[in-house]
Amino acid sequence: MSEQARRTPVGPPRRLGTPTPAHLSSDVLERAHQLISLYPEPRSALIPLCHLAQEQDGWLTPEAMADIAGLVGVTPTEVLGTATFYDMLHTEPVGTHVVSICTNIACILNGAAELLEHAESSLGVNAGGTPIDGTITLEEAECLADCDRPPCVQVNHRFVGAQTPESFDQLVAELRAGSRAADIPNHGTLIRVRRTTGLVADPEQVASERADMAEAQAQRAAAAEAAKTASDSAGAKS
Amino acid sequence: MAVTEAPKIVTSRLQYSDSHTLDRYLATGGYEGLKKALAMTPEAVAHEVDTASLLGRGGAGFPAGRKWAMLRKSPVSYLVINGDESEPATFKDHLLVERDPHQLVEGVLIAAYALQVTQVFIFVRGEFALGLERVQAALNDAYAHGAVGSDIFGSGFSVDVVVHPGAGAYICGEETALLESLEGKRGFPRIKPPFFPAAIGLYGEPTIVNNVETMSNLPWILMNGGAAFAALGEGRSTGTRLFALAGHVNNPGVYELEMVKTTFNDLINAPVLGGGIPHGRELKAFIPGGVSAPWFGPDQIDLPLGQDEVGAAGSMLGSGSIVVMDDHTCAVRASWRITKFFSRESCGQCTPCREGSGWLEKIMERIETGNGREQDLDLLLDACDNIAPGLTWPPQQTTICVLGPSIPSSIGSAIQMFRDEFLVHIKEGGCPYE
Numbered sequence: 317m318s319e320q321a322r323r324t325p326v327g328p329p330r331r332l333g334t335p336t337p338a339h340l341s342s343d344v345l346e347r348a349h350q351l352i353s354l355y356p357e358p359r360s361a362l363i364p365l366c367h368l369a370q371e372q373d374g375w376l377t378p379e380a381m382a383d384i385a386g387l388v389g390v391t392p393t394e395v396l397g398t399a400t401f402y403d404m405l406h407t408e409p410v411g412t413h414v415v416s417i418c419t420n421i422a423c424i425l426n427g428a429a430e431l432l433e434h435a436e437s438s439l440g441v442n443a444g445g446t447p448i449d450g451t452i453t454l455e456e457a458e459c460l461a462d463c464d465r466p467p468c469v470q471v472n473h474r475f476v477g478a479q480t481p482e483s484f485d486q487l488v489a490e491l492r493a494g495s496r497a498a499d500i501p502n503h504g505t506l507i508r509v510r511r512t513t514g515l516v517a518d519p520e521q522v523a524s525e526r527a528d529m530a531e532a533q534a535q536r537a538a539a540a541e542a543a544k545t546a547s548d549s550a551g552a553k554s
Numbered sequence: 555m556a557v558t559e560a561p562k563i564v565t566s567r568l569q570y571s572d573s574h575t576l577d578r579y580l581a582t583g584g585y586e587g588l589k590k591a592l593a594m595t596p597e598a599v600a601h602e603v604d605t606a607s608l609l610g611r612g613g614a615g616f617p618a619g620r621k622w623a624m625l626r627k628s629p630v631s632y633l634v635i636n637g638d639e640s641e642p643a644t645f646k647d648h649l650l651v652e653r654d655p656h657q658l659v660e661g662v663l664i665a666a667y668a669l670q671v672t673q674v675f676i677f678v679r680g681e682f683a684l685g686l687e688r689v690q691a692a693l694n695d696a697y698a699h700g701a702v703g704s705d706i707f708g709s710g711f712s713v714d715v716v717v718h719p720g721a722g723a724y725i726c727g728e729e730t731a732l733l734e735s736l737e738g739k740r741g742f743p744r745i746k747p748p749f750f751p752a753a754i755g756l757y758g759e760p761t762i763v764n765n766v767e768t769m770s771n772l773p774w775i776l777m778n779g780g781a782a783f784a785a786l787g788e789g790r791s792t793g794t795r796l797f798a799l800a801g802h803v804n805n806p807g808v809y810e811l812e813m814v815k816t817t818f819n820d821l822i823n824a825p826v827l828g829g830g831i832p833h834g835r836e837l838k839a840f841i842p843g844g845v846s847a848p849w850f851g852p853d854q855i856d857l858p859l860g861q862d863e864v865g866a867a868g869s870m871l872g873s874g875s876i877v878v879m880d881d882h883t884c885a886v887r888a889s890w891r892i893t894k895f896f897s898r899e900s901c902g903q904c905t906p907c908r909e910g911s912g913w914l915e916k917i918m919e920r921i922e923t924g925n926g927r928e929q930d931l932d933l934l935l936d937a938c939d940n941i942a943p944g945l946t947w948p949p950q951q952t953t954i955c956v957l958g959p960s961i962p963s964s965i966g967s968a969i970q971m972f973r974d975e976f977l978v979h980i981k982e983g984g985c986p987y988e
Contacts, residue, residue, distance in 0.1 A: 354716045356673070357757060362738030363721050367680070388738065401740040401901075403722030404680045421845055421877055422643040422800035424891050458724065458895055459642035460681055463800035463875075464807045473683040506683055506719060509690040513697035532710030533670070540595055 337386055339379035344372050348387055350511070358388040362398060366405050370504030375406040403457075404473070411446045412502045413491045416457035417479075418468040423459075428467035432456060434481040439488070451492050453503075471496070472503045557824055560786050560812035563794050564770040567654050574688050576695040579656035585701050587773035591664045592709040599668035603772065605780030607792045611646075612636055612727075612765035613844065613873045615861050624752040625669055626760040633671040634756060635662055636732055637678040637685075637766045640724040641844040642895060644875040646796035646808050647766040651678055651685035654770065655692035659715065661769035663702060664776055666713045669762060673714055677732055680720040690717050724899035728955045729763040731901065742903050743955035767796055787813035791860040797821060801840075801878040804829035814860035818842065818850070821859065822878055835880040839971060843872025845892045846960035848947060849967035868947050884987040885975050889968035890918035896961045907958030910941045914965060921976060924984035931969060931976055938962035 337345055348368055352361045365387060369380035381395040399405040406414075417435060419428040432443060435454055439447050443456035462468040465478040469487075476487060490496050501508065567573040567582055579585070591599045604619030625631060635658070639647035650658060658676070666674050678686050693715055696702045704712040718736055720726055726735045730744035733756050748754045755761025771793065775783050784792045791813035799821060800806045809827055818840065822828040831837060837852045848869040850857070857867055864871045879888060897911035914937055920926050935945070942949035942959040945966055949959035969976060978986050 357737070359738035360718075360736055363735065364719060366721065367719055390738075398738065398740055399721075401723060402680075402720075405721050419891070420642040420895055421841075421888060421891055422806075425801045425877070425879060425883060425888070458898060459640060459644075461639050461645040461648040461679070463643045463645045463798065466800070466806070470681065473681050475684070506680065507686045507690060507717075509687040509694070511690060511717075512694045513703060528705070528710055536595055540597075 335386060337383035339377065340369065340383045341372060344368055347510070348384075352387065354511075359390060362388050362390070362395065363402070363405075366395070366399055366402075367504070367506045370405065371506065372504070374412060374502060374504050375409050381407075409446075409450075410503055411451050411453035413451055413471050413500070414453045414455055414473075414503045415488070415491075416455040416460065416470040416473075417443075418457045418460045418462075418466075418470075420457075420459040422463035423467040426466035431467045431469075431479060431481060431484060435484055438481075438485055449492070452488060471500050473506065474500050476500075557820060557826060558812045558815045560794050560815070561774075562810050563774045563783075564650065564654070564657065564767065564796065565808075565810045567657070568649070573653050574655055574692065576656060576692070576699060579654075580699075583777070584656055584773075585660055585696075585699070585707075587776035588660050588663050588667075588701060589707055591667055591776050592707055592711060596668050596670050599664060599776070602780040603668065603775060606771075606775045606783035607780075607790065608768060608771055608775065608783065609791065609861060610765055611767035611771075611795065611874070613641065613846075615871065618764060618768050621750070621752065621764070622665075622669060622762060624750055625762055626753050628760045631669070631671050631760040632756045632762075633662070633666050633669060633674045634729075634733065634736065634751075634761055634763045635674065635676040635766060635769055636727065636729060636763055637676060637682075637689075638720050638727045638732060639679055639766070639873075640727050640899075641846065641873040641875065642892070643798065643800045643841070643877045644844055644873040645798050645800070646874060648679075648682060648685065649796075649808050650766050650770050651682060652688055655685075655689045656696065657770050657773055658689065658766055659692050659696050659702070661772035662715060663706065663713060664772045665762070665764060665769060666715075667711055670711075671762070672712060673716075675716050675718050675736060675756075677718045677720060677726075677736060680722050686717060686719050693717060723901075724895075725901045725955070725957060728957065731955065732763065733761065740901070742901055743957075745954055787815070788858075788860060789814065790862055795859070795874055797859060798873075798875040799828050799878070800875065802831050802835070802880040802883070803878050804832050811859060814858045814863065816859050817856050818859065818876065819855045821876060822855070828878070831878065831880050833880075835882060838879045838881045838883050839885065839967075840879060841875075841877040841964075843870045844875050845877070845895065846870075846956075846963055847872050848963045849971060851971055870948075882987065884922075884985055885968045885972040886918065886922050886979055887985060887987070889964040890915070890922050892964040893918050893961065896957065900957060904953035904958060906941045906952045907961065910937055910958070911961050913937055914961065918965070921979050922985055924979065924982070926976075926980040928977070928980055930980070931973070934965055935969065938965055 351364050352358045355361050365384045382392045385392040385395045417432045446453045460468050462475050469476050469479045572578045608618045609615045723741045725731045726741040728743045731741040735741040751761040786793050794810050794812050796808050798808050823830045839849045841849050861871045893915045897915040900907045900911045902908045942962050951959050
């Protein structure tokens with residue numbers, strides 16, 4: 317570290333990511349701004365934005381994290397610190413297909429350990445590894461909530477049902493050949509259905525709706541109050 | 555046979571392959587409960603739910619009506635739906651978000667109206683990619699149908715619902731951790747008090763957090779009345795409930811059963827339900843309510859599926875997931891795997907849980923792989939005692955959330971019920987089941 321750097325620990329104000337996003341594509345940026353507008357505070361969009369960045373790059377790159385930090389107003393380190401907490405956000409490259417084998421209680425009672433062992437030997441990597449062609453990353457997962465079809469397997473977080481060692485090899489061959497592309501998008505693409513309404517609200521419309529609502533509530537309260545008074549006076553009479 | 559003819563409250567549409575579409579939902583009475591609710595006052599809707607005495611279906615079993623009553627009056631408040639189902643062997647919410655998302659949306663809207671909350675977040679577990687898509691598609695359709703958005707069904711009530719994807723962390727099922735995650739942070743549970751987010755929740759504002767299954771019950775309750783719901787079941791456990799059956803059974807799956815009226819024996823062995831244990835094997839043990847719950851042996855199989863009944867017997871109905879283990883199961887291996895899960899999912903805030911779970915997992919592993927020592931059993935119990943002093947049920951807490959005190963459940967049960975098996979592992983230097 318240079319002398320200059322060591323002498324100025326306080327320095328300029330903390331850098332909140334890249335001032336103008338440079339890495340995310342314009343389409344992703346547009347969706348990012350839409351997502352941010354859905355939340356009362358921009359930071360709430362941090363995790364959805366990480367999913368978006370993974371959709372673009374397949375994993376969460378440092379450049380994307382810097383962009384996200386700028387978009388939601390935190391430091392890139394805070395994005396990294398949050399992302400590393402979550403299993404689905406990969407801060408290192410992964411294959412185009414992340415294959416997760418659950419070995420939790422319901423699955424291990426039904427052959428999950430044997431399936432994982434088979435997968436490790438047939439792919440030639442340990443759980444967490446990616447064979448050299450970069451198409452598959454093997455993951456040992458915790459319960460994926462598909463316990464009536466054990467051992468449970470997901471590819472890019474899409475359920476593919478119970479697998480035997482033979483069917484697993486076939487699944488891997490299909491993934492490598494690209495013949496499952498229709499139902500299993502590449503890793504990172506999580507939600508293909510986009511929100512179609514309520515993306516851009518007119519502030520005046522919102523204000524007038526709120527006013528209408530307050531009025532309707534007041535009317536209901538008054539009606540309830542009137543009914544209560546009526547029943548009270550009826551009770552007093554009887 | 556005690557499988558009652560109770561109505562299917564949340565699974566009535568699952569017989570249709572297109573149960574997730576708006577067309578099917580409308581054809582089967584969809585959004586009628588919401589319309590009925592909108593014609594009532596919010597207080598009357600809340601009262602109906604209170605009458606139903608609907609217990610929260612997330613795991614703690616707190617009455618939804620009472621939870622709603624605790625919402626602090628404030629200009630801004632939020633409703634957050636917990637769809638981060640990650641308790642091992644629990645897969646009921648997975649079914650509901652994928653197969654009947656409109657029912658969830660309608661329930662959410664009824665709750666929002668009763669609470670007069672205008673901003674709702676549905677937090678769905680990130681691993682449910684299809685579920686996330688289905689809920690978003692259902693919301694898009696519901697907006698177009700006029701059921702969500704501004705002035706819903708011409709009632710003057712406006713509400714916005716946002717689907718929020720999780721990113722894979724068991725701890726986010728804990729409600730305060732879920733709120734932290736929703737704020738874009740690590741899923742660290744918040745220090746209590748405040749004990750309920752109803753006082754201080756999302757962004758510090760009053761927030762109600764409810765489970766997916768709890769919400770899915772609301773349309774039926776509104777249509778049929780809280781009293782009709784309360785008439786089902788027995789005592790505090792009213793209505794029907796989804797039970798997720800997994801492990802060594804012929805027909806694993808999610809079954810909607812009337813509370814209390816059915817026993818574990820019925821659920822596991824009845825031909826129309828679990829269908830018994832495969833290969834003609836015998837029952838060794840079962841977990842009655844998610845892996846955080848202490849285990850039961852064959853002698854407790856006739857207990858009814860009721861919250862208080864299971865609680866009194868020393869365990870919990872929790873998330874309503876039952877894992878069956880046959881007599882060829884290695885108890886050490888099963889409890890090791892559960893401990894490994896907790897060790898991996900501990901968020902790392904509190905020392906007893908972070909360190910304890912790691913050490914317990916290492917000791918369990920060495921016993922299972924044949925490197926255990928006889929004093930390891932006492933060591934295990936001692937470490938468990940440091941996480942949950944006294945090893946009582948319900949457990950004492952040394953940590954911010956209940957994940958920590960859940961760790962000793964499986965180890966304590968396994969040692970208590972199958973101590974001999976541990977000793978065989980240690981003496982013979984390996985697992986006798988391999």
